[in-house]
Amino acid sequence: MRARRRDRAALLLLLPSVLMLALVFVLPLVWFFVRTLFIDSAPTELPGLVADVLTSRAMLIAMVTTNWISLVVTLTALLIGYPVAYYLATRGRGRAAIVVFCVIVPYFTSVIVRTYSWMVILGSHGIINQSLLDAGLIAAPLPLLYNQFSITIGMTYVLLPYMVLTLYAAMKAIDPALLRAARALGSGGFYTFRRVYLPLSMHGVLSGALIVFILSIGFFITPALMGGPSDVMVAMLVERSVEIMLDWQSAAIMSLLLLSVTLVLYAIYTRVTDIQRLIGG
Amino acid sequence: MRRALPGFVGLVCLVLMLPIAIVVVLAFSGGTFLHFPPTSFSLRWFAVFFGDPRWQASLWSSLEIASVACVLATVAGFFAAYAFVRRGFAGKKLLLSMLLLPTIAPTVITSIAMYFLSARLGLVGNLVWVGCCHAVIALPVVLLILLSALQGVDPVLERAALSLGASRSRTMLRVVVPIAAPGIVSAGLFAFLASFDELVISLFLTNVATQTLPVRIWNSLHLEIEPTIAAVSTFLIGVTALILLLDTAVRGLRRTARS
Numbered sequence: 001m002r003a004r005r006r007d008r009a010a011l012l013l014l015l016p017s018v019l020m021l022a023l024v025f026v027l028p029l030v031w032f033f034v035r036t037l038f039i040d041s042a043p044t045e046l047p048g049l050v051a052d053v054l055t056s057r058a059m060l061i062a063m064v065t066t067n068w069i070s071l072v073v074t075l076t077a078l079l080i081g082y083p084v085a086y087y088l089a090t091r092g093r094g095r096a097a098i099v100v101f102c103v104i105v106p107y108f109t110s111v112i113v114r115t116y117s118w119m120v121i122l123g124s125h126g127i128i129n130q131s132l133l134d135a136g137l138i139a140a141p142l143p144l145l146y147n148q149f150s151i152t153i154g155m156t157y158v159l160l161p162y163m164v165l166t167l168y169a170a171m172k173a174i175d176p177a178l179l180r181a182a183r184a185l186g187s188g189g190f191y192t193f194r195r196v197y198l199p200l201s202m203h204g205v206l207s208g209a210l211i212v213f214i215l216s217i218g219f220f221i222t223p224a225l226m227g228g229p230s231d232v233m234v235a236m237l238v239e240r241s242v243e244i245m246l247d248w249q250s251a252a253i254m255s256l257l258l259l260s261v262t263l264v265l266y267a268i269y270t271r272v273t274d275i276q277r278l279i280g281g
Numbered sequence: 282m283r284r285a286l287p288g289f290v291g292l293v294c295l296v297l298m299l300p301i302a303i304v305v306v307l308a309f310s311g312g313t314f315l316h317f318p319p320t321s322f323s324l325r326w327f328a329v330f331f332g333d334p335r336w337q338a339s340l341w342s343s344l345e346i347a348s349v350a351c352v353l354a355t356v357a358g359f360f361a362a363y364a365f366v367r368r369g370f371a372g373k374k375l376l377l378s379m380l381l382l383p384t385i386a387p388t389v390i391t392s393i394a395m396y397f398l399s400a401r402l403g404l405v406g407n408l409v410w411v412g413c414c415h416a417v418i419a420l421p422v423v424l425l426i427l428l429s430a431l432q433g434v435d436p437v438l439e440r441a442a443l444s445l446g447a448s449r450s451r452t453m454l455r456v457v458v459p460i461a462a463p464g465i466v467s468a469g470l471f472a473f474l475a476s477f478d479e480l481v482i483s484l485f486l487t488n489v490a491t492q493t494l495p496v497r498i499w500n501s502l503h504l505e506i507e508p509t510i511a512a513v514s515t516f517l518i519g520v521t522a523l524i525l526l527l528d529t530a531v532r533g534l535r536r537t538a539r540s
Contacts (some may be wrong), residue, residue, distance in 0.1 A: 010368035016357035017380055017420060024417045025383050025391065032394035080293055087290045102294035108471075108521050109301060110478035112495045113514040116502060117300035120307065120315060120511070127303065127317040157300070218387025221480055225502055235389045242393055255390040266385050270378045 029259075036252040053253040058237060066233045069148060069223070070216035073155045077163040077212050078205065080156070085167035085204075086197075089174070107161035115222045118154045119145060122226075146228040154222040159215055163208045166273075170204020207273040214265045218258060234258050301518060307508065308515035315508055326512035336497065336513065342408060343477055343493040349412025350419050350476035355469040357416070358423030363457070365424075366431040381421045388418075388481040396485040406488035414486060415476035422475050423468040430464020431457075463531045470524045470531075477520060 041049060053059060084103070088096050106114060121127050124141040132138045144150060174197065182192040220235040227233070232240075234254060241251040303317060311321030330336050361380065365373065383391065395414050396405065404410040434457055442452040458465065480495040487496055494513060501510050 007368075007370050010364045010370040013360040013364035013368065014370075014376070015360075017361035017424075018376075020353065020357055020413070020417055020420065021380060021383070024395070024413055028394040028398040029391070032397045035397070083286060084290050084293050087286055099290060099294055102297045104525065105521070106297050106301060108474060108525060110480070110495060110514075110517050110521070112478075112480050112498050112502075113304065113517050114300065116498065116510060116514055117304045119502070120303060120317075121300060125315065130316065157297075160297070214385060218389070220387070220389045221499075225499075235387050238387075238393065239389050248397070251393060255387075255393065258387055259390055262386055266378070266382070270374070 033252055033256060036248045037256075041249055049249060050253050053250045054257065058232070059234075059254060062232050062234045062237045065148075065231060066217055066235075069151055069155065069231075069233065070213050070219075072152050073159060073216050074209050074213045076152065076156045077160050078209055081160055081163035081167055081208065082201075082205070085164050085171055086201075088164070088168050089171035103161050103164050106157070107165070111158055111221050114158055115154055115225050118150070118157060119226065122150050122153070145226060146231075148227070148231050150226040151223045151231055154226045155216060155219055158219075158222055159212045162215065163212050166208035166211055167201065167204045170207065171201050174200045203272055207269065210265060210269040210272065214262055214269065218262055304511050305515050305518060308511040310508060310511075313508070315511070326508045327516075329509045330512045330516065333509075336494075336509075338490070339492055339494045339497045342487065342491045343495075345408045346412045346415055346483070346493060347473045347476040349409055350415035351469050351473040353413060353416035354419035354423045354472040354475075355465065358420050358427055358468060358472070359461075359465060361420075362424055362427035362431050363453075365428060366434075367436065377424070380424060383417045384421045392482045392485040395482060399486055405486055406491045408491055411483060411486045411491070412476070414482050415479055416472075418479060418482065419472035419475040422471045426468040426471060427461070427464055430461045430467070433464075434460045463534050466531050467528050470528055474521060474524050478517065 037046060084099065088099055119126070122144040123129070124143070124145065126145065128144060129138075129141040133141065178196055178200070179192055182196045183189075187195065217233075218235050219233065220239065223231065223233045224236050224239070227236075235258065238251050238254050238258070241247045241254070307315055307317060307319065308326055309322045309324065310316065310319030311323035311325065312319060364370070365377065399405050399407075399410065438456055438460070439452055442456045443449070447455065478495060479493075480499060483493045483496045484499060487493060492500070494517065498510055498513055501507060
């Protein structure tokens with residue numbers, strides 16, 4: 001009886017958030033998919049349509065590009081982020097504060113501003129090319145912008161803070177006594193790291209890699225601004241079919257695939273990451 | 282090896298901050314095109330930004346949308362966070378991951394779906410509606426901050442107030458809210474920032490008359506990289522810096538209040 005009354009109070013408290021999520025997020029998505037796929041298209045045509053869209057040359061290329069770029073970005077962010085997070089988790093407060101500052105400021109800076117900053121650096125009239133031209137090291141500007149290289153740099157820059165902060169949260173939970181114990185038992189610095197620290201930080205690595213990969217496969221702003229004409233990721237293809245082709249059905253089919261993959265990976269992420277910790281339960 | 286780690290971390294920090302620093306320096310350049318380092322310095326690009334009525338209209342759109350999103354997300358998020366921390370109910374973890382979903386789902390898909398419905402309802406270009414849509418994106422930030430803030434409120438104090446005859450709403454208003462106030466302010470600040478910096482939803486849901494600052498930057502970047510963008514970007518960086526600064530001050534208050 002008491003439990004039920006508590007449940008009712010909880011329901012009331014949760015109502016505004018749940019209503020907001022339902023009306024502004026879930027409803028538009030459901031309506032979009034139902035309307036375009038089940039009302040506007042004939043049920044007999046749908047399977048053929050789905051097959052056409054998902055096996056179209058543009059979509060296949062976009063899927064390969066998306067997976068490839070996301071994989072490279074995830075690995076790069078991991079390789080750069082791990083040492084930074086390790087430093088944060090093991091050093092004193094003063095030095096860590098400076099590093100946290102350098103991670104947090106870009107993290108909270110607008111994605112469009114961060115993308116623009118790299119366009120200014122990499123562009124054909126950009127800072128790198130200008131300096132190299134002024135120094136007489138090159139005769140013509142290097143093609144640094146508008147290709148997969150620049151997309152990778154821009155996306156890694158935008159997503160690195162997610163990786164560092166996730167890894168840091170996991171590493172902070174590692175009991176330093178375990179490392180002292182390993183040392184006391186005679187294991188060397190690198191051996192302790194490899195056999196004790198690295199395995200203990202593995203679930204952080206998995207969480208960080210998952211969150212960066214999930215955000216990468218749906219990324220739009222940076223690849224749209226920093227990519228060349230042939231570097232089209234799935235999210236950009238979705239936007240183009242709506243903006244340019246006005247083809248809502250294809251957009252819905254591609255969206256449904258991208259959203260499903262995102263949801264599956266997110267489900268794994270919530271299992272790996274201890275989000276229960278956030279509610280203290 | 283012992284030197285390599287701090288060196289590497291220092292280099293990463295430099296690369297993280299350098300692009301932002303470069304934009305800020307370029308915004309003060311005196312030339313008509315971007316050259317780094319600038320040969321002369323001036324405030325002319327800020328003058329262009331603050332003098333152009335279209336940029337000003339975008340600034341006001343951004344402010345209005347972010348205010349709506351901030352209020353909605355903070356209020357709804359506060360109640361939800363309180364329920365998560367204090368109440369027992371089934372499916373807690375699932376509900377929390379659902380509420381965090383809007384920041385995980387590809388924004389292009391969310392935005393297209395929102396546009397699809399908004400167009401039918403005639404809500405495209407409506408600032409309050411865009412604020413509602415941004416509130417869903419800002420809600421996860423609010424929740425994460427308030428979950429930790431409310432865990433710092435001792436339930437004994439609430440029980441004391443209740444046992445002394447205060448009603449539930451009075452306890453909430455006079456005990457919980459004042460103790461959690463710094464957290465609530467932090468949450469509101471970051472909710473505001475989340476909306477102020479949001480691009481993709483605004484791209485789909487605003488029209489020429491109501492486009493926000495990020496949307497105008499986006500449109501300009503497709504045309505040419507003019508120095509005005511550096512000034513506008515610097516303004517956005519300034520807003521971020523201001524909010525981080527205010528948050529630090531509020532956190533400081535929380536610490537002194539506790540001791």
